[in-house]
Amino acid sequence: MNLELFIPEMSLAAFAIAVILLDFFVQRKGVLAVISLLGLVVSAGFTIAMWGGSPQAIFNDMLAVDSFALFFKLLFLGIAALVILASVDYAHKLAHFQGEYYALVLLSTLGMMLMAATTELISIYVALELTSISLYVLVGFLKDPKSTEASLKYLLLGAIASAVLLYGMALVFGFSGKTQLGQIHGAIAATSSTDIMANPGLILGIVLLIAGFGFKVAAVPFHMWVPDVYEGAPTPITAYLSVGSKAAGFAIILRVFSSAFGLPEWLSLNWGLIFAVLAAIGMTVGNVAALPQTNIKRMLGYSSIAQAGYLMVGLATVGIAPAAAVLGRSGVLFFLAGYAVANLGAFIAIIAISNKLDSDLIQDFSGMIKRAPVLALALSLSLISLIGMPPAAGFMAKFYIFSGAVQYGLLWLVIIAVLNSVISAYYYLRVVKVMWFGEPASETKVPSSGALRLALFLACLAVLLLGIIPGYIMNLAEAAARMFIF
Amino acid sequence: MFNYLSTIVFLPVVGAIIIALFSGGRPRLTKYLAAIFTFLPLLAAIGVFYRFDRAAGGFQFQEKIPWIAPLNAFYHLGVDGLSLPLVLLTAFLGFMVVLISWKIDLRVREYFAWLLLLETSILGVFASLDLLLFFVFWEIEIIPMYFLISVWGSGRKEYSAIKYVVYTLSGSALMLAGILSLYFTTEPHSLSMVDIAQQGLVPLVTVIPQAAIFFLLLAGFAVKLPVVPLHTWLPDAHTDAPTAGSVMLAGALIKMGGYGMIRIVVSIFPQVARDYAPLLVTLAVISVLYGAAITLRQTDLKRLIAYSSVSHMGFVLLGIFALGQVSLTGAALQMVSHGLITGLLFAMAGLVIHNVGERDLNKLGGLARQIPIIAVVFSVAGLGGLGLPTTSGFAAEFLVFVGSFSSTIVSGIQVYTILTVLGVVVAAGYILWMLQRVFYGPVLEQYHAVKDADVLERVYMFAFVALIMLVGIYPAIVTDIIKLGISPIISFLGG
Numbered sequence: 015m016n017l018e019l020f021i022p023e024m025s026l027a028a029f030a031i032a033v034i035l036l037d038f039f040v041q042r043k044g045v046l047a048v049i050s051l052l053g054l055v056v057s058a059g060f061t062i063a064m065w066g067g068s069p070q071a072i073f074n075d076m077l078a079v080d081s082f083a084l085f086f087k088l089l090f091l092g093i094a095a096l097v098i099l100a101s102v103d104y105a106h107k108l109a110h111f112q113g114e115y116y117a118l119v120l121l122s123t124l125g126m127m128l129m130a131a132t133t134e135l136i137s138i139y140v141a142l143e144l145t146s147i148s149l150y151v152l153v154g155f156l157k158d159p160k161s162t163e164a165s166l167k168y169l170l171l172g173a174i175a176s177a178v179l180l181y182g183m184a185l186v187f188g189f190s191g192k193t194q195l196g197q198i199h200g201a202i203a204a205t206s207s208t209d210i211m212a213n214p215g216l217i218l219g220i221v222l223l224i225a226g227f228g229f230k231v232a233a234v235p236f237h238m239w240v241p242d243v244y245e246g247a248p249t250p251i252t253a254y255l256s257v258g259s260k261a262a263g264f265a266i267i268l269r270v271f272s273s274a275f276g277l278p279e280w281l282s283l284n285w286g287l288i289f290a291v292l293a294a295i296g297m298t299v300g301n302v303a304a305l306p307q308t309n310i311k312r313m314l315g316y317s318s319i320a321q322a323g324y325l326m327v328g329l330a331t332v333g334i335a336p337a338a339a340v341l342g343r344s345g346v347l348f349f350l351a352g353y354a355v356a357n358l359g360a361f362i363a364i365i366a367i368s369n370k371l372d373s374d375l376i377q378d379f380s381g382m383i384k385r386a387p388v389l390a391l392a393l394s395l396s397l398i399s400l401i402g403m404p405p406a407a408g409f410m411a412k413f414y415i416f417s418g419a420v421q422y423g424l425l426w427l428v429i430i431a432v433l434n435s436v437i438s439a440y441y442y443l444r445v446v447k448v449m450w451f452g453e454p455a456s457e458t459k460v461p462s463s464g465a466l467r468l469a470l471f472l473a474c475l476a477v478l479l480l481g482i483i484p485g486y487i488m489n490l491a492e493a494a495a496r497m498f499i500f
Numbered sequence: 501m502f503n504y505l506s507t508i509v510f511l512p513v514v515g516a517i518i519i520a521l522f523s524g525g526r527p528r529l530t531k532y533l534a535a536i537f538t539f540l541p542l543l544a545a546i547g548v549f550y551r552f553d554r555a556a557g558g559f560q561f562q563e564k565i566p567w568i569a570p571l572n573a574f575y576h577l578g579v580d581g582l583s584l585p586l587v588l589l590t591a592f593l594g595f596m597v598v599l600i601s602w603k604i605d606l607r608v609r610e611y612f613a614w615l616l617l618l619e620t621s622i623l624g625v626f627a628s629l630d631l632l633l634f635f636v637f638w639e640i641e642i643i644p645m646y647f648l649i650s651v652w653g654s655g656r657k658e659y660s661a662i663k664y665v666v667y668t669l670s671g672s673a674l675m676l677a678g679i680l681s682l683y684f685t686t687e688p689h690s691l692s693m694v695d696i697a698q699q700g701l702v703p704l705v706t707v708i709p710q711a712a713i714f715f716l717l718l719a720g721f722a723v724k725l726p727v728v729p730l731h732t733w734l735p736d737a738h739t740d741a742p743t744a745g746s747v748m749l750a751g752a753l754i755k756m757g758g759y760g761m762i763r764i765v766v767s768i769f770p771q772v773a774r775d776y777a778p779l780l781v782t783l784a785v786i787s788v789l790y791g792a793a794i795t796l797r798q799t800d801l802k803r804l805i806a807y808s809s810v811s812h813m814g815f816v817l818l819g820i821f822a823l824g825q826v827s828l829t830g831a832a833l834q835m836v837s838h839g840l841i842t843g844l845l846f847a848m849a850g851l852v853i854h855n856v857g858e859r860d861l862n863k864l865g866g867l868a869r870q871i872p873i874i875a876v877v878f879s880v881a882g883l884g885g886l887g888l889p890t891t892s893g894f895a896a897e898f899l900v901f902v903g904s905f906s907s908t909i910v911s912g913i914q915v916y917t918i919l920t921v922l923g924v925v926v927a928a929g930y931i932l933w934m935l936q937r938v939f940y941g942p943v944l945e946q947y948h949a950v951k952d953a954d955v956l957e958r959v960y961m962f963a964f965v966a967l968i969m970l971v972g973i974y975p976a977i978v979t980d981i982i983k984l985g986i987s988p989i990i991s992f993l994g995g
Contacts, residue, residue, distance in 0.1 A: 344570075398643065404636040410568075413632070413676070417571070420680040425708055428680065432673035439669050440662065443646070447658065451650055488570040 016072050019079045022060040022087060023127055029053025030120035037113025043105065047465070050098050050116040054123070058091040069497050075194050076134040078269075085347060085494035086130030086265045093258045093354055094123040099469035100362045101250040103369055103462065108155060108248075115155060119254065122148035126262035133273065135183045135193040138266060142179070142230070145262060146172050149255060153247040164246025171229070171239045179226025185219030186274075195273040203277060210281070220275060220285060224292075227270075231263035233322045234296040241307075244315035249368065252311055253361030256318045257354040264325055264350060268343055272332060279336060286333020289326045290427055297323030297434040304441045309374050310364055313441060314357070317400060320438060321353055327427055328415045335422030343495035345415035348488055352399070352411035352480050359396035359473035363389045366462040366470075376445055381454025388467070389460060390449045392474050397442040399477045402435045407480035414488065504548050504561050505577040508541045508591060509623045516616035519609055527608040531598070534612040538595040538619060545591035549981075552584060557984035559629065559694060567633070573691050576630040581985025582832055585978050586626045586759055589839045590752040592967070594619035597744035599960045600847050603854070604652070604742075611652060615744060618644040622752045626759060631679050631691040634764075635672070638720075641753065642668050645737075645745065652742040660736035667723050667733040675720025681713045682768070697767040697992060714772040718765050724757030727817060728787040731810050738806035743850025746802065750809050751843035755835045758816045762828065762989065766820060770992045773823060777910045780821040785916050787814030788923035795930045801852065801859045804934055805845045808885060811923055812838050818920050819900040822913055825983075825990045827903030832982045834900055837892035837971060841884040844964040848878040851957060852938065856950050861934065866943035871952040875939045877961045882931040884968050887924050892971035897924060899979070909993065 017024075030053070033046050040046060061084055069080035077083075098119060105112055125145030132138045150172065154165025187193055190201035202210070210216055228236040244252045276282055300320030307313035328349060331342030364374070366389050371378050382390040399406030412435070416428045462470075480487055515537025523530040552560055562578035579587055597615060604611055621644070624637030642665055650661035683689055686696055723730045734754070738746050766773045791811030798804035812834070819831025851874055853859045856867065868875040884891035887898075904917040953961065971978055 403642065404639045409636070409639065413680075414571070416676075417680050417683065420677070421684040425677065425681060429674070429677050432676050433670065436666060436669045436673050439665060443662065443665065447650065447662075450647065451658065483567075485566075485568040485570060488568065492570055 016070060019064070019070060019072050020077070022057045022064075023124055025060060026053055026057040026120055026124050026127070029056070030117045030124065033113055033117040033120065037117075040113075043112040044102065046113050046116050047098055047102050047105075050120055051095055053120060054091045054095045054098070058088060061087045061091065071133070075196065076137045077128070077131045078133045079131065081494040081497035082265075082269070083131040085490060086261065087127045089261055089351060089354065090123050090126040090130070090258060093254065093261070093358065094119055096358045096362065096469045096473060097250050097254045097258070099465045100253065100358075100365050102465040104248060104250050104365055111155070115152070118148045118152050122152070122254075123258070126258055126265075129262045130265040130269075132266070133195045133269065135187065135195075138270070139176075139180060139183065142266070143176065145259060146176070146230075149251070149259060152251045152254070153243055155251065156246075156248050160246040161248070162246075164243045167239055168243045175226050175229035175236065178222050178229075182219045182222030182226055185215045185222065189213065189216040189219060195270060198274040199276065202275070202281070207278060207280065221288075223270065224285070224288060227263055227267045228292070231260050231267070231322050231325075232319050233292055233326060234299045234319060237296075237300070237319045240319055241312045241315045244318075245309055245311045245374070249311065249361060249365045249374075252314075253358055253365075256314065256361070257357050260318065260322060261350045261354060264329075264346055267329060268332070268346060271329070272339060272343065276336060276339070282333045282336055284333075286330050286335075289333055290330035290424065293323045293326035293330055294427060294430050295323070296320065296326060297431060301434050301437040301441075304438070307441070308376055310376050310379070310445065311374050313376070313445075314360065317438065317442070318357065320434065321357075321400070323434070324412065324415065324431055325349055325353075327419050327424070327431055330424060330427065331418045331422060334424065335418075338418050338422050340492065340495045341418035341421070344488070344491040345418045347491035347494055348484070349411040349415045351487060351491070352407035352477075355473050355476035355480065356396045356399035356406065356408055359470060359477055360393055360400065362466060362470045362473060363393035363396065366466055367393075367460055370458075370460040376448055377452075378455065379445065379448050380452030382449040382460070384454045385456075385458065386460035386462070389462065389470070392470050394446045394449065395474055395477060397446055399481065401439045401442050403439075405478065405481045407477045407484070410481055410484040414484075503563055504544055505579065505627050506563055508544045508548070508587065509577065509620055509627055511537055511541045511544075512594060512616040512623070513620040516613040516620070519616070520613045523609055527605065530608050530612050531602060534598045534616060535595070537616060538591075538598050541619075541623070542591040542595045545588045548579065549584060549588050552579070552981065554980060554984065557581065557987070562629070567630070571632065571691070572689055573632040574630045575633060576692060577627045578629045578694075579627060581981045581983060582762060583626045583759065583985065584981055585832065585836045586752075586755055587623060589755070589836050590619065590622050590626060592963075593747060593751045593839065593843055594623075596843065596847070596960050596963065597747050599956055600747060600850065601742075601744040602956055606652060611648070614644040614647045615748075618648070618748060622748070622756065625756050629693050631682070631693055631764075634693070635676065635679060638675075638756065639672060641756075645741075645749070645753070648745040649737060649741045653740040653745065654742075655740045656736070657740045660733075660740040664733050664737040667730070671720040671723030671730070674716045678713050678716030678720070681708055681716065685713065693764060693767070700992070710769055711772050711776070714765060714769045714776070718761070721757040721760040721765065724754055725761070725813050725817060726754065726757065726810065727783050728790050728810065728814075731787070731791075734810060735803050735806045738809065738846070739800060739803040743846060743854070746806075746846040746850065747843045750806070750846055751839040754809065754813060755839060758813070758820065758831065758835050761817075761820050762832065766823070767989050767992055770989075770994070773821065774909055774993070777821045777823055778912070781818060781910060781913065781916045784814045784817035784821065785919045787811065787817060788920045789814075789926075792923045792926035792930070796926065796933075798930075799861045801849045801861060801864070801934070801938070802846070804861070804930065805842065805849055808927065808930065809838070809842055811927065812842070812885070814923065815897060815900050815920065818904055818916065821910070822904035822907040822917075823909040823993055824903045824907030825986060827900060827907050828986045828989065829979055829982050830896060830899030830901075830903045832986065833892075833971075833975065833979055834896035836978055837884070837896040837968075840964060840968050840971070841881055841891070841893055844877070844881040844961070844968070845885060847960070847964070848874060848881060851953065852878070855952075856947060861937045864938045865941040866939070867947060867950065868939040869943050870947055870950045873953045873958065873961070877953075877965060878939070879935055880965055880968070882935050884972070886928045886931045890969060890972045892968050892975070895972055895975035899975075
């Protein structure tokens with residue numbers, strides 16, 4: 015038993031429990047944030063120490079410790095750290111249960127880390143539920159009507175999605191008799207194509223898996239929950255949902271589909287095509303629906319649906335061109351990193367601004383460049399990155415993910431995607447326009463805490479670094495996309 | 501080895517950062533900083549122009565370091581005979597617009613920061629030899645222009661700004677798809693414009709038909725140049741932009757379209773360019789004549805000059821797709837010349853509008869008496885615009901016409917050429933009529949106290965006029981260099 019390979023997860027779990035226990039004794043709740051951060055840093059340290067080692071499987075091949083998992087673990091830890099830094103300012107809205115808040119963030123991070131590593135259907139389900147249940151609670155944390163409604167909606171729809179997912183898993187298990195991804199792959203390879211076709215259980219199972227995972231990554235047509243939940247949830251949690259849970263969903267999709275259903279080729283071609291169509295519909299629906307939004311959190315909700323569409327271009331590449339699977343996967347990985355920092359940057363700036371204004375309406379951001387120049391500039395940079403314009407991360411991310419698609423005959427999809435970027439420019443720039451050209455409603459400055467400014471600085475720095483010198487992270491993503499057991 | 505090109509390209513943005521960080525609340529300091537950080541690149545550009553080895557030709561002052569290894573992208577700068585005059589033009593205009601903007605008093609710090617960022621992006625476009633780097637600079641330019649138009653513009657400024665963004669982004673989105681297709685067409689995958697053009701695409705199996713990549717790339721450049729019917733952003737953006745924005749737009753920015761067509765589209769797809777030249781030359785004729793006709797109908801001073809740009813850029817399109825040595829040289833010279841002349845026209849129009857406070861041609865009149873200096877310089881620029889000998893406009897248009905007429909590649913080019921020459925006749929009409937409506941006729945009472953140009957304004961007027969005359973009288977100073985850049989392209993064309 016290689017328990018040392020499980021240390022990042024165990025240490026994070028220990029810190030989460032420690033935060034809950036310390037909550038009884040500590041009066042200044044800021045300390046809990048510091049301890050949570052410490053937990054993330056320690057876990058990240060263990061994870062980095064494992065980078066470069068040979069890939070291994072632990073717990074009877076239920077968990078993989080490969081570069082792919084490590085890349086995602088670091089991504090989740092980084093995201094969680096920024097979310098916690100940004101939450102410090104928000105904490106005054108949470109009269110009670112601050113300890114639980116931080117602990118739940120850590121626990122959902124733990125779930126995401128497990129999602130990136132699991133290679134077996136049942137543990138996938140457990141990891142997914144650990145993430146989701148923590149998030150259901152976090153969404154309802156404000157305890158006002160909107161937040162409660164969001165939480166309930168998320169819970170009910172999430173439960174249905176989980177049920178669909180379980181049903182899909184059951185069908186796949188029924189067909190192959192295995193739950194381990196590598197063994198499922200073996201079972202499929204041992205069956206002739208005609209047998210697979212004659213028995214629609216597997217195909218139906220795959221479709222149901224796409225639906226279940228599609229809900230988690232907020233892909234059209236499983237996106238209905240997004241705007242309401244994003245609007246109602248505490249803003250740091252909205253940020254967390256929009257990047258963390260989405261990235262975890264893509265991690266699990268990549269692993270399941272590449273490992274279990276990567277071959278035979280006609281099968282991967284089919285699910286690749288499903289993802290291509292979902293991508294085209296997703297980005298168009300997301301972008302068009304974002305156009306008339308007046309609440310910035312709802313707008314970013316729809317924008318995240320569109321971004322899931324761009325990401326699915328990478329999934330489609332993986333499916334349609336198995337020869338380009340590495341390029342397709344690394345495109346998704348790099349895009350997730352770029353999207354995460356840009357979206358977090360945007361949300362962190364919004365947290366600070368809405369805290370002062372007590373409003374999420376775009377029109378209330380008017381003249382923000384005069385009241386909070388740093389926040390407005392950072393928000394503008396993040397939005398420009400989300401459009402996909404240089405010199406920000408979003409541009410390189412799009413260039414990279416689309417380059418794989420173009421190489422393998424998905425030019426039609428890429429053209430739809432780039433034209434979608436133009437549509438998206440319209441609503442992202444509307445926010446920029448209001449902030450820079452509008453008249454400020456009052457002269458009072460918008461304050462922000464040191465922790466929040468640090469988080470914002472880190473996010474913006476990452477946006478620029480990934481946009482100007484992306485080579486290093488691209489190499490990491492490529493290494494991660496290559497080293498992939500099962 | 502001193503990195504001239506990086507210095508030229510990045511000094512303005514360094515200036516922009518310094519201004520953004522340190523010059524809060526001190527508008528005079530801001531303006532001096534902006535002047536310094538645009539004057540130094542101009543000096544360096546003059547140095548490059550002077551030291552450019554005319555005997556050797558080819559790409560010089562190259563800088564090449566790996567940039568993004570997984571994509572095989574390089575930070576690769578270099579100038580040849582084609583790009584050097586445009587780099588010099590942009591550096592010149594970059595300094596001039598700072599002088600032109602000296603009287604700005606609204607949000608001075610932001611204004612100059614955006615202006616300098618804009619200059620860096622345009623210089624970067626002309627200096628990059630890597631397609632990804634080129635595209636990055638191409639896209640960066642959109643944001644500063646958006647801000648310049650929507651904050652410091654006039655009229656329907658926010659509408660014009662977003663229209664500009666949507667048009668440019670649509671074009672460049674297709675261009676991005678084209679660049680990606682091109683990237684995977686080459687073997688080994690390369691983003692270097694020079695290598696791709698030299699190795700040629702003929703023996704390779706392309707992802708999609710070459711013509712499709714050609715038109716994807718062309719879409720981006722055609723929006724920028726602009727080519728009718730993709731031109732409708734231009735009158736709005738030019739009219740509503742602040743004076744410096746109009747000068748940069750008309751002077752340097754739309755040249756990016758023509759430059760891209762020559763450097764990328766024609767150089768990399770010579771055969772496709774030959775196949776589709778008749779179509780593009782037809783569009784050139786339409787741009788020239790439609791642009792000229794609609795210019796005649798304008799009553800707004802700036803809008804009139806904006807539409808005349810559509811017509812004048814039609815000459816560039818004609819020269820490029822006549823695909824002859826002389827016609828391409830003429831097209832490149834026309835870009836430089838138009839940059840100077842229209843730059844000056846917009847500067848003068850801005851001055852008239854600022855000093856007089858009126859932009860409607862029907863309400864202006866008789867100003868030659870009150871503002872004689874502006875009147876004279878405006879007239880010189882106007883005469884350049886209609887192609888009077890001794891101005892650069894004449895040399896450029898003459899070369900375009902002679903070159904196109906004698907081109908052997910496109911059949912029936914003579915007819916197209918003669919049709920576009922009609923554009924010059926109409927140009928004489930609209931420019932003289934405009935000058936007449938602004939400066940001549942009865943002296944109007946309400947403009948009694950209008951002030952003429954001050955010392956600073958006379959300085960930049962002089963610089964513009966001197967250059968227009970210099971190129972007009974001795975065009976070889978530019979064409980000798982341009983020829984060095986054009987001749988390799990002619991060898992790709994096999995003509």
